[in-house]
Amino acid sequence: MDNESELHAFCQELTGASWIALDTEFIREKTYYPQLCLIQLATDSALACIDPLALGDLGPLEPLLLDASVTKVVHAAHQDLEILYLKTGAVPAPVFDTQVAAGLLGYGDQIGYARLVETVLGRSLEKGHARTDWSLRPLEAEQLAYAADDVRYLAEAYPIIVRELERLGRLDWLEEDFRALSDPARYEPDPEGAWQRVKGTQHLKGRQLAVLKHLAAWRERQAMRSDRPRRWILSDDVLLELARRQPTDLRGLGKVRGLEERTFKRLGEELLSLIREGTALPKEQWPVLPERRALAPEQEALVDVAMGILRHRARENEISPAAIASRRDVEAVVCGDRDSDLVHGWRARLAGDAIRGWLAGSLQIRVRDGEMELEK
Numbered sequence: 001m002d003n004e005s006e007l008h009a010f011c012q013e014l015t016g017a018s019w020i021a022l023d024t025e026f027i028r029e030k031t032y033y034p035q036l037c038l039i040q041l042a043t044d045s046a047l048a049c050i051d052p053l054a055l056g057d058l059g060p061l062e063p064l065l066l067d068a069s070v071t072k073v074v075h076a077a078h079q080d081l082e083i084l085y086l087k088t089g090a091v092p093a094p095v096f097d098t099q100v101a102a103g104l105l106g107y108g109d110q111i112g113y114a115r116l117v118e119t120v121l122g123r124s125l126e127k128g129h130a131r132t133d134w135s136l137r138p139l140e141a142e143q144l145a146y147a148a149d150d151v152r153y154l155a156e157a158y159p160i161i162v163r164e165l166e167r168l169g170r171l172d173w174l175e176e177d178f179r180a181l182s183d184p185a186r187y188e189p190d191p192e193g194a195w196q197r198v199k200g201t202q203h204l205k206g207r208q209l210a211v212l213k214h215l216a217a218w219r220e221r222q223a224m225r226s227d228r229p230r231r232w233i234l235s236d237d238v239l240l241e242l243a244r245r246q247p248t249d250l251r252g253l254g255k256v257r258g259l260e261e262r263t264f265k266r267l268g269e270e271l272l273s274l275i276r277e278g279t280a281l282p283k284e285q286w287p288v289l290p291e292r293r294a295l296a297p298e299q300e301a302l303v304d305v306a307m308g309i310l311r312h313r314a315r316e317n318e319i320s321p322a323a324i325a326s327r328r329d330v331e332a333v334v335c336g337d338r339d340s341d342l343v344h345g346w347r348a349r350l351a352g353d354a355i356r357g358w359l360a361g362s363l364q365i366r367v368r369d370g371e372m373e374l375e376k
Contacts, residue, residue: 002054010041010048011060017043019071020064021154022092024080025134025147032223032230034083037134042151044159049147053137058088065092073158075099075113082187093182098154100177101161103323104170104346113150120157125149173346191220194230195287200240202289210286211278212243218274234263246275299334306330306355309365312372313351324351334359 001007014020025038039050039061052058064070065084074080077097085091102111107119114125126146134143165171180186195201195209195216204212216239223230238258247253250268295303307321307330314321325342332340333355342352354374357363366373 001048002051004055004059007050007055007058008060010046010050011064013046014041014043014064014070017070019043019073019096019158021073021151021158022065022080023074023147023150023154024083026079026083027133027135028229030229032227033086034079035135036083036087038139038147040147040151042148042155044155047148047152047155049144051139052087053135062088062090066090068094071096073098073154075116075154076110077181078186081181085184085187091182091184091187095178095181096158096162096174097178097181098157098161101165101174104173104319105161105164105168106318106320109320109322113154117153117157120160121153123153125153170346173349176345189220189224191217191224194220198239199236204240204243205289206286207279207281208243208246209289210281211246211275212239213287214274214278214281215239215242215271234259242271242275243278246279247272248276293328293331293335295331295335299331302334302359303327303331305365306334306358308372309355309358309374310351312374313354317350319350330355 001010021040021042023040024036025040026034026036028034036052039052039058041048041050050058050061058065065072065088071094072092073096075097076099077095081091081095098116099111099113102116102119103109107116111119114127117123117125126149132143132146139147162171165174192213195213198212198216201209201212215234219230219233219239222228222233226233235258238256241256241258245252245256247256249272250264253259253268253272254264307327310325310330311321314324324347325340329340329342333342333352337343340352341347343356344352354363358365358374363374363376366375
């Protein structure tokens, strides 16, 4: 679908729909921002592949994406929502993420779309176009069929997943998780926080982290301004080496491993200036790495038992333990952290409350016929 009149007619056809299945195809290997190349939409009676490259703006589609009465059904929603937010300035809402929902049905943690379709519908998907360049035109019939399948089967699976969640009394458990997916703050670029995504940051400390934060924020803004991948500006390894060595002149800068000669010639003085600015920051402005919680031996023992409770509750409810919480989440509960996801919402009802009850002494663990039991 590559003209506005067709798109308008399709959106009119969807009037009154309570939900739509949504997927996107994009590329970002050579850019900072993802380039939206295709939008696929489907209900139980309609399907379309929409070409945003031909349309320019999404026109009549935007109100549909933002219509609060229409649930947008997406699998592994983050990237699709991010690109639509960057394209339209708003996050589609409300959202139903079938990957998250599948975790509550015991299908596995972070299940892929092909596996979900096989599990729910018993169908095998064609994988031949997984690495295709969606920006090239015209798209072949096989590519469009592949893209259409991403919403065709999603539209078939969604009602089944909802019915199963309702049967288990778990449909409302996901409201908080899905509401968070529509928060625009999740998709805003954050230059000041870019240092936290640099691989190897844990090996730096003190003023080195201050220099890294300054350099990483500069790199992020450069990538955003030029719409190029971060690694094309400077690699993570070079950022770390600059922060570690903190060269003060071009001679020292030239000894930094991995710094390309053309980058040295073009950006040498600017990099030295950034390093000087980073080293001049007062200590109170230095970034601090998240503390790695050091548990006492008796706390480690408590965590081991609490993990057993988590696995027990997960098995009782036929859910993957990883879909409920990680060991780090359990450590936080043992240490009395009230911000852990495990003490809020459905995760608390499923396992967190039992762990906290055991820690408080209001629940005890018994073994009967080789099986764990929790009793008041």
